[in-house]
Each structure stands twice: as structure tokens, then as C-alpha cells.
Amino acid sequence: MNRVVITGMGIWSCLGTTLDEVRDSLYNGKSGIIFxxxxxxxxxxxxxxxxxxxxxxxGELARSQRVYMPEQAQYAYCSTRDALKDAGLDADFIxxxxxGLIFGNDSSAVPVVKAVDTMREKKDTTLCGSGAIFxxxxxxxxxxxxxxxxxxxxxxxxxxxxxxxxxxxxxxxxLIQNGLQDIVVCGGxxxxxxxxxxxxxxxxxxxxxxxxxxxxxxxxDRDRDGLIPSGGxxxxxxxxxxxxxRRGAHIxxxxxxxxxxxxxxxxxxxxxxxxxxxxxxxxxxxxVSIDEIGYINAHATSTHVGDTNEAKAIxxxxxxxxIEVTSTKSQxxxxxxxxxxxxxxxxxxxxxxxxxxxxxxFENPDEDSAKLLIPAHxxxxxxxxFLSNSFGFGGTNSTLIVKNL
Amino acid sequence: xTKQEIIAKVxxxxxxxxxxxESVLAPEANIKETLELDSLSLVDLVALIESNFGVKIAGSExxxxxxxxxxYDYLEANAK
Numbered sequence: 483m484n485r486v487v488i489t490g491m492g493i494w495s496c497l498g499t500t501l502d503e504v505r506d507s508l509y510n511g512k513s514g515i516i517f518x519x520x521x522x523x524x525x526x527x528x529x530x531x532x533x534x535x536x537x538x539x540x541g542e543l544a545r546s547q548r549v550y551m552p553e554q555a556q557y558a559y560c561s562t563r564d565a566l567k568d569a570g571l572d573a574d575f576i577x578x579x580x581x582g583l584i585f586g587n588d589s590s591a592v593p594v595v596k597a598v599d600t601m602r603e604k605k606d607t608t609l610c611g612s613g614a615i616f617x618x619x620x621x622x623x624x625x626x627x628x629x630x631x632x633x634x635x636x637x638x639x640x641x642x643x644x645x646x647x648x649x650x651x652x653x654x655x656x657l658i659q660n661g662l663q664d665i666v667v668c669g670g671x672x673x674x675x676x677x678x679x680x681x682x683x684x685x686x687x688x689x690x691x692x693x694x695x696x697x698x699x700x701x702x703d704r705d706r707d708g709l710i711p712s713g714g715x716x717x718x719x720x721x722x723x724x725x726x727x728r729r730g731a732h733i734x735x736x737x738x739x740x741x742x743x744x745x746x747x748x749x750x751x752x753x754x755x756x757x758x759x760x761x762x763x764x765x766x767x768x769x770v771s772i773d774e775i776g777y778i779n780a781h782a783t784s785t786h787v788g789d790t791n792e793a794k795a796i797x798x799x800x801x802x803x804x805i806e807v808t809s810t811k812s813q814x815x816x817x818x819x820x821x822x823x824x825x826x827x828x829x830x831x832x833x834x835x836x837x838x839x840x841x842x843x844f845e846n847p848d849e850d851s852a853k854l855l856i857p858a859h860x861x862x863x864x865x866x867x868f869l870s871n872s873f874g875f876g877g878t879n880s881t882l883i884v885k886n887l
Numbered sequence: 888x889t890k891q892e893i894i895a896k897v898x899x900x901x902x903x904x905x906x907x908x909e910s911v912l913a914p915e916a917n918i919k920e921t922l923e924l925d926s927l928s929l930v931d932l933v934a935l936i937e938s939n940f941g942v943k944i945a946g947s948e949x950x951x952x953x954x955x956x957x958x959y960d961y962l963e964a965n966a967k
Contacts, residue, residue, distance in 0.1 A: 612927040
């Protein structure tokens with residue numbers, strides 16, 4: 483089995499659009515959550531959202547490339563451009579080698595809405611324009627990135643709800659471990675617009691703490707009242723250790739283990755058993771004991787049932803060991819399809835800079851979170867292995883374990 | 888709308904949508920070559936004309952419209 487290492491990272495997040503900006507935001511406990519009046523005007527229960535800059539790609543990409551890209555593909559282009567540069571992968575190398583691409587993405591609402599509006603108004607499908615079909619598909623991110631960057635290896639999108647980005651990395655790692663690819667560009671992308679999350683708001687999943695947006699995301703806190711949707715894109719270049727050494731690439735860390743499971747249970751309510759099995763599988767495949775984990779980046783989104791059951795699952799594995807557990811969603815909101823990838827980057831930045839960002843707004847524990855070591859404020863700590871959880875609707879769970887190198 | 892108004896309006900719309908300078912839109916120039924249109928982006932040309940002039944160019948007509956002059960003439964005859 484080949485060892486799998488991380489050699490490049492890029493991010494387009496509500497905490498920043500460079501690794502340095504995001505590191506500083508994590509360190510300083512910055513919140514990326516705002517109140518969006520447009521959502522209120524549309525009848526949302528909660529107008530809270532994460533927000534990222536809209537990239538200006540005119541002049542960088544041709545119209546014939548941009549016309550097929552919905553917003554999340556634009557975010558993913560930026561994070562991937564930066565990750566490839568960070569990894570030292572230029573066009574000549576990519577032309578001469580089969581570099582793979584696996585991204586998590588599970589919606590593309592705006593192009594669908596626009597096309598349907600056009601068809602209803604004009605009764606003419608031609609008027610939807612040439613970009614609509616390519617923007618509308620779940621695989622829009624990978625189809626665009628593959629064509630823009632001329633990648634010639636594995637090319638696919640993972641749609642696994644809020645675990646999409648994490649599974650993308652895990653599946654990419656499996657390809658490398660088994661010698662099927664030397665390098666895979668992995669990540670997750672998430673659109674940020676009212677159409678994408680209106681029906682999610684409709685099932686009362688979002689926090690309505692609108693008077694204090696930065697206080698609304700409070701994973702594990704007793705008084706949490708729901709998640710805050712967010713988004714952007716995150717890209718991680720993973721490759722075999724041999725390939726990285728051969729290229730003389732900078733190595734951030736090693737993906738030791740990928741665990742996964744299905745709950746076989748309720749469509750929206752997570753359980754304890756599924757996530758617990760995902761954690762246990764990741765540890766087993768990584769060949770490490772829980773005592774070697776220095777930090778756990780929880781999935782915890784600030785929903786009642788989700789955080790409670792994750793706390794139970796983590797406690798079932800960690801027990802009374804003192805391992806810091808935080809959810810960076812307290813700063814970012816829930817980046818959904820992107821989260822599993824971005825949270826590996828957030829955790830990596832913390833590991834490389836010897837700190838753990840505080841779990842914002844963790845003021846009072848509940849019965850289950852009280853059993854975990856959850857720092858509400860930033861702590862300075864050296865650690866060299868972290869575990870990152872991502873869970874999604876329908877009961878899809880993914881856990882990654884990454885070691886510093 | 889006068890023919891000059893049609894020309895001004897369509898040239899401005901084409902230049903913005905397909906990101907070219909209006910100065911390259913010579914009447915006898917080939918549309919597909921000048922705007923670098925492929926079979927996909929021809930769809931966007933049709934949509935652009937419809938949204939600006941309320942005219943849907945049928946496929947059978949589109950193949951006859953090779954130059955900007957031909958497009959101006961078509962619009963003069965058909966624009967609402």
C-alpha cells in the first residue's frame with residue numbers, strides 16, 4: 483500500500499481566500515457569518531449565512547470557460563489554482579502525467595432555477611443558453627476543473643451530502659494507496675445563495691439567532707438552535723509519498739486513515755452507531771490508537787440532535803482521555819459539501835502553527851458535550867495527528883486521520 | 888428602430904456578451920470566426936438576439952446568417 487501525503491492546499495472561505503488569512507482568522511476567532519436581508523425578503527426563517535467574495539475571473543479565464551461555471555465552480559477554480567501552485571504542479575507536469583480529480587459537490591441550484599424560469603416564460607429550451615446544462619449538474623465542479631486544468635486522470639464528483647468533501651479525499655487516498663493514481667486533486671465546493679438552501683431553511687434546521695450573527699453558530703453549546711449555511715471551496719492535492727519525494731514537493735502531512743459508514747437509519751437524524759463505526763474504522767485503517775490523536779475536528783454543526791449524537795460517538799471512542807474537540811463551524815457556519823475538505827485544511831493550519839482555535843460560543847455544555855474536552859477559546863498546543871469527522875443526510879459518515887510530517 | 892439603431896444595439900450586445908471590441912465587428916466579417924463561436928455558443932447568440940430584439944432565429948435561418956451584415960438585414964426585416 484502506498485503512503486498518501488498532502489502536498490498542496492488552496493481555500494476560498496468565509497475566513498479568507500489565502501492560507502495565511504485563514505490561519506489568522508482561526509487564530510483570532512473571527513466569525514464568517516452575516517445577516518443577509520435578501521433572504522429575509524424571500525421569506526426565510528433565518529437570514530444568517532456565511533459569505534465569501536465572488537471571484538472576478540474575467541481576464542483570467544476565457545468567456546468560453548466561464549460560461550459553464552456556476553458560482554461554486556468559480557470558488558473551486560480559485561482554490562484549485564492556488565493548491566496546484568502550492569503543490570508545485572505546473573501545466574507541463576500535468577500534461578505529462580495522469581493527475582486525478584475528485585471533488586465533493588451535491589447541488590447546483592441557481593442554474594436549475596434560471597433554466598426552469600426561462601422554459602416557463604419563453605416556452606423555448608434554446609433560450610436557456612449553452613451554459614445551463616453544464617452548470618446544473620452535480621458534477622459541474624469536476625467537469626469544469628478537469629477541462630480548465632487539463633487533468634487526465636480520474637475525473638469524478640462525490641455527492642454524499644455534508645460528508646462529500648471528506649469522502650472525496652478518502653476516495654482519492656484509496657486510489658493512491660492502491661497504486662491507481664500518483665496524484666489526485668481533491669476537495670469540496672459549496673454554493674452560497676438563497677435558492678440552494680431555502681428548502682433547508684424550511685425544515686427549521688437553521689439558527690434564528692439573527693440579532694447576533696457571530697453568536698449563532700454554537701456547536702456543542704447547551705443553547706444551540708440550529709446551523710448556519712455557508713460555503714466556498716477547498717482543494718487539497720494528495721499524492722503518493724514516493725511521487726512527492728521524487729518531485730521534491732513540500733509535504734504537509736500524511737493521510738493515515740479513512741473510515742466510513744452508513745447509518746441505515748433516519749434521513750435527517752443522525753445516530754450514534756454509524757459515526758462511531760466511522761471513527762473506529764479510520765483508527766483501525768490508520769494503525770494508530772486513539773491515544774495518538776492530538777485533536778479532533780468535529781462535524782458538529784450546531785444542531786441539537788447532531789451535536790448530541792456526535793458527542794456520544796466521540797465519547798464512546800475517546801472515553802475520559804483528554805483530547806481537545808472543537809468544531810470550526812463555530813466560525814465558518816456549515817460549509818456542507820465543502821466542509822470535509824476545508825476542515826482538513828483548517829486542522830492542518832492549526833497543527834502547523836501549534837494552536838487549536840476555540841469552539842466559539844461554547845458557553846454551557848449539555849449532558850453529552852460536558853464529557854468532552856471542548857476549549858471555548860484558543861489554546862496554544864503542539865499536536866501531530868488530528869482526526870476530522872464529516873457526516874451527512876441519509877446517514878453517510880466519513881472520518882480522516884492526518885499526521886504531521 | 889432604424890437600421891443604424893439596430894446595428895448599434897446588436898454590436899454593443901455582441902461585444903459585451905462575447906467580449907470583443909466593437910471595432911472588430913465589420914459588416915462583411917464572418918460571425919462565427921470573429922466571435923469565436925462553436926456549436927454550443929451559437930445557442931448563446933440565439934438567446935442574445937431573442938432577449939434584445941424579441942426575435943427567435945430558427946436553426947434553418949441561422950445557417951444562412953454568416954456575416955454581421957446578414958444579421959443586420961435579418962433583424963431589420965424581423966425585429967419587433
